[in-house]
Amino acid sequence: MAEQAPLIETAEARAPPGGEAAWYAGAGGANLRAALFSPQGRDRPRGSIVLSGGRTECIEKYYEFIGECLDRGFVVLAHDWRGQGLSRRELADPLKGHAKGFKPYLEDFRLLLDAYADRLPKPWVAVGHSMGGCLTLLAMAHGEARFAGAIFSAPMLGIRTPFPMAVSRALTSLNVLAGRGSAYTLGGPGKPFDDTFEGNVLTHDPVRHARTWSLVAAEPKLALGAPTWGWIDFTLRATAYLARPDALRSVTVPVVIVSAEEDQLIDPAAQAAAARHLPQGKFIAIPGAYHEILMETDPMRNIFLRAFDALTGRVAPTPADPPKPASAPIAAPAPAAPAAPKSTVAAPVATSTAAKPAANKPAAKRKPAMKKPAAKTAAKPAAAKKPAAAKKPAAKPPAAKKAPAKAKPAAAKKAPAAKKAPAKAKPAAAKKPAAKKPAAKPAAAKKAPAVKKAPAKKPAAKKPAAKKAAPKK
Secondary structure, three states, X not given: OOOEOOOOOOOOOOOOOOEEEEEEEOHHHOEEEEEEEOOOOOOOOOEEEEEEOOOXXXXXXXXXXXXXXXXXXXXXXEEOOOOOOOOOOOOOOOOOEOOOOOHHHHHHHHHHHHHHHHHOOOOEEEEEEOHHHHHHHHHHHOOOOOEEEEEEEOOOOOEOOOOOHHXXXXXXXXXXXXXXXXXXXXXXXXXXXXXXXXXXXXXOOHHHHHHHHHHXXXXXXXXXXXXXXXXXXXXXXXXXXXXXXXHHOOOXXXXXXXXXXXXXXXXXXXXXXXXXXXXXXXXXXXXXXXXXXXXXXXXXXXXXXXXXXXXXXXXXXXXXXXXXXXXXXXXXXXXXXXXXXXXXXXXXXXXXXXXHHHHHHHHHHHOHHHHHHHHHHHHHHHHXXXXXXXXXXXXXXXXXXXXXXXXXXXXXXXXXXXXXXXHHHHHHHHHHHHHHHHHHHHHHHHHHHHHHHHHHHOHHHHHHHHHHHHHHO
């Protein structure tokens, strides 16, 4: 890293604390300026924001946004692109906004990240406005994979021209081929020092507009005039590359494109198209906003900040957030909730047949045949009188199945299970009682009295059996 560089301040534009500017060597050894800002009083920053401004812009213009990033716990790296701010200008006339293709910009960006990599805690999030958004996305499309996500303010993905695009392309190519690439375009030098708020197409906020121009008044070297044909040529080539769907397929991290609905300089349709081509692209339009979204009025500007917070919350959570996944497992034992339903299901069964559960459970533990006696006790009175009655239960389980279905689903599930087994076993039981029931009856008589006495006391519990007998009639 080279010697320290200055940061310009005015009464309207104060640098956030913790900032340090320095020179670094870009492509071809160009002397370029960058500034690193660290959040105060934080041992564990959330990550790093790499901030790239648009054409004509400088680090100082983004003091407000840099401060907001610091408040959110991020380290911020901001820089001046070659040809503007206090970085090296491309032509002898420093007011000409010139470019020689986009490759030098991409090399400058790579060298910037390399120079500060050790001082930028991960994850990295890219933030770019206008030309800065275009160049950052170009770098990512060309293999820059160190960012966890990116958000762009009115990125320069398609420019508006005074002529149809085909005419503008032809006119630009002719001037570059004719050796006039370093000349101003048809608009001339513009107003690099005395632009007024009235009639501007950049922002609706007079305070932020005045703050920007106070910096130029304090340091005229920050001023930049209109673009040259060479800059227009670079723009058309860069945007044409990013308009190719295949060029953005490799950018797989989340990318949010925030568009200014009333943009007079950039085409929002090109931004929306890029968002569609990005694997994780998202497009947000701000109604009524002019081109410089971060210099707009608070209601419009806050839309960008909410999108910024949503993205960084996803890819760069605060240091306090990681414990939340650890607490999730604590909530995971909530599967204990399924155990509660089981007990609530068991309770109704106990209330619906208070005596039968106690009789059924032992029967279930010993033998399914033990359930049969409980079922037969209701039917055996008829079976004791006539063997024909014993045959009827085998013939009328279907009716018993329908009755449980009408009564309760829970009972329907248990009753069929108990009655299907009897239905299979009853034939054998029916044959055996015919020959040997005298010996079986005394045992049944011993059990039956105990069961019959309980039903005698609780007719309500045995009414279901009466209902079963009713269908038999």
